[in-house]
Every structure is written in structure tokens, then in C-alpha cells.
Amino acid sequence: MSSVLRVGSEARTAWCSFLRRRTAVFFTFGFPLILVAIFGVVVQTNPTGSGLFGHPTGYYVPGYLAIIVLFTPLTRIGSSIARYREGNRFEKLSTTPATPAEWLAAHTLVNVGIILLASAVVLGVLEFLTGWSVVLSPLLVPFVVFAVVMFCGLGAVLGRVADSQDGVVAASNAVALPLVFLSETFVAPEMLPAWFRPAVGLSPLTYFARGVRKVTYLQESGLSELFVLALLAAVFFGLGAYAIPQSG
């Protein structure tokens, strides 16, 4: 019970700190909206043609959501770790009953809330701007949650490796950009070289994209992808909790 209370205390603080950083709030929600505006409205899809956006709008819904579930946790958790290190907060925390896993759970919880909210906003804006009617499956929620947990864990690892907030941003971009374009999000598998296609399965984001596409576009179950994603989330969360530093 006390563990739950500690997670709650940490999560309330993280949520409050987030809301009071106005630029962080603006860009957390603004960045995916800019992408929707660019690709959904300016570039537009071309279902009868070929090329990068040769599928209907619904095909790219996993891509828009992938941007949020990937970039936001990586940069936010990584930056938080860098800030905590710079302020010697982990050194302080390590002498309290709070554990690294509780800290990560609290910050993951906050990210889940932020990203579920941002995902809802993106889907609403997408429907409003493109007229595409998004299929809302209840499975969307666990897909987003597991993906956020997974990338929060990865963000913690990056935060441990990088020695500053600048370093975290650079490392996050270096990891996230290849994943975004090579995980069946915006680039369909048939556009990739045949020899490369098996490598797509190595990206954890692929299982999110495939699963979300199944439940929102293909109207299939997506449970196998959800299972893989849950396993990956557990593994990455464990790695992330282990990576959280004990001192400055």
C-alpha cells in the first residue's frame, strides 16, 4: 500500500511540474498536431496512386500515434532523469523508501495520461481535418499504454547513458527517427527493399503499428501484437528501472 502512495506522490509532483512548464505542454500537444496538419492536410494521401502516402488516411493513423508514443516518453523520461541527476535528486531519493521502479512507474503513469490525452486530441483533429472516420477500438488504450511503458523504459536507459538534457534529446532523436520510418508506420513494407523487410520485425514500434492498424483500419483482432507489446513493455520497464542512477 505504501508503495502505491509513494508512486502517487511522485506522480502528482511530476504531473504538476509538467503542467507548470508551459512550453513543454504546448509542444507535447503541438508537435503531433503539426504532423497531422502537414501530412493529413497539406501533403494528403493518394489512395489511387503510389508513393509514400499511397494508402487511405486510416492506414497512417498508427503512424501519427506512433510519433506520440515514441518521442514523448523518450524525451520526457530522459530529460527528467537528466534534471534529477543535475539536481542530485536521485541521491536524495535513494535514501528514502522510494525505489527506482516506483519512480519510473510514477513518471510512466504521468506519460500514459499525457499521451492518452494527446492521442485523443490527434484522432479528433485528424477526423476533423481529413473527414476520415477513425474506428475507435477499446484495444487502442492498452496498445498506447504498453507502448508508453515500453518507451518510458527505453527513455530511462537513454537518460542513464546521456550525461545532459542536450544529450538526451540528441540520443532520443537518433533512436526515434529510424524507428518511426522503419516500423510500418508511414512507410509501407512493400516500399522497403526485400532484404530489409525482416529487420522491421526487430523494431518494437512495429508491433504497435501493426496492432493499431489491425484494430483501427483493418478491423482485425490485433491480440498477438498486443501480447508481444506487453512482453516488450515488461522487459523495457525492467531495464529502465535498473538503469535509473542512484546518485548524481
Added chain:
Amino acid sequence: MAAAVTADSLSKRYGDTVALDGVSLTVDTGEVFALVGPNGAGKTTLVRSLTGTTTLDSGSVSVLGTSPGDTDGEAIGLLPQSFRPPERLTARELLTYYGGLYDESRPVDDVLADVGLDAADDTWYTNLSGGQQRRVCVGITLVNDPDLLFLDEPTTGIDPAGRQSLWSLVSDLSASGTTVFLTTHYMEEAETLADRVALLDDGSVVESGPPATLVETYGGGTHLRVETSGGDGQLATLDIDATATEDGLRVSNVSPEDIGDVVGILDRHGVEYESLTWTEPSLEDVYLRLTGDEADDGETDAPAADAVASGSGQR
């Protein structure tokens, strides 16, 4: 009296740098123990060794009867060096947050009152003065009412009034039975607050004991500092036990009653002086003597007349 902290032969290296070199010490329950040393002496590494936030190369530590990694988090408090909590929270929110990490915590209003921040409780941390910020940080270490408190340079960077306020707080904590392990590079702070002091230099404890005992044993006598404006020749004729300094003379073992005699000697020899400062030996004198840093004070060991006569005085 039972030991709250026992450290035995602690050693720690960072690459080629020796941070701790066989440090041993004991902190008794209920006492204020100050670890004194300049920046880079190894103070923070020692605190981290005792709190289990760094691993030692060798040696053993017992904190409240267990190894640091197994210490009951409810029973200790730590203010790390250069600690900065989340900045966009108020003092009240910060104390509530850290209090929420413990099974039992003190009422926030009580802690705010202890650190004198009742009136600024709803101000964001980032908008508080440096002294107020430091008091919030100390308050954060008190939310769980710890039995053992580690304060790593708690007064660095704050104004004299803020420092006095924290000294008062530490004294109150000590009076209420809290064991305090304090690091500082302010000798006056250690001398004022500590029951016992350990002097750390290059990762080694060079001496430890009650401040008064250390001063009595190693501090030397009283001395009178004479700031002169004349040339070296004036000093050559003086017949007193004095050493030359960069700005004048230091006359040793002068009681307050003897000051008039020294002034008379200076006047008789026509030595022009700008000020006289009489001081008792302090912990700083002890530290400088034991670490061999006395020469940094601009003094020589030779008597003034001899020093001037041989042309080696530092004037």
C-alpha cells in the same frame, strides 16, 4: 554511548584520483559531527559512502546498526551537496511531496515553521531567495523526522543571516536528540555547531576530536596581527616574538593585557601601523597547521628580526 555511524578503513578511487584513503571514524548517537575540509578533500564521497549512494573500493560502514544499503529509509535524512528539488513547486508542495515518500511524515506546517518559511509556503521554489531555497532543502530532510541526518555543505552559497538561521535549526535538532553528520568548509560553522570534528585532507582524516580540544592541542597561542605601513628596517630592531607576514607582523602569545606593551614597543621603535587585530586560536589554525597549509597564509616561521636580517621576510 552507541555509535550511529561507524566507518572503518574506507577507500575509494576515481581513476587515478584518491577520494578516500583509509578513512575511519565513529559518530555517536545524538551528537553533531562535522567533517571539515576544502573542496576536493573527499567530503561528499564520504557522505555518499555512508549513505550507500556510492560503492567503496574497500572498508566497511555501519549506519544505525546495518550496512548503508539496508538502512531503514524512514530513519535517515540526507541533504545532498548542491541539491535542487523540482523548481516549479511551492515550499509546501515540495514538503508534501517528499513527505509522501515515507510511511510516516511530520505535518507540513510544523516543518515549515521549523525552517522559518511559514510566510513563503506558497511561493515557487525557483522564486525564493538562495537562503530560503536552502531552508526548503533542509526542511525536505526533516519531513520524516529522521534519527540520523546527513547535511552535505548545507550553508554553501547562502547569506550570513541564512547561515545563522540554519545553525540555529541544527542546534535545535541536536537538542532534540537527532544525530547530525555535517560537512562544511566553513571552520567557524564546525566550531560553532559540532560536538566533534574530523579534519579531512586529500581523502584522509588528519585529526578528530572536540573542537575545543583540537584548538587547545594544535591551535597555538593567541596572536596579535599588526598591519604596518613602514619598511622592513623598522622590524629589524624589534625585540618581541613576532613573525613577518605579507602586510605586517604577527606577534604570538599575546594576552589582551599585553597588547598595551606591544603597542609601546612599536611606538618606541617608531613603527607605523594601520591596525591591530587580536585573535584567539581557531579551528582554522588547527587545520592549517595539521595539513601543512600555513604558508598559504603568507607567513613565515622565522622570527621577524631574523627574517628581515636574513632578507627572507615576505613583505
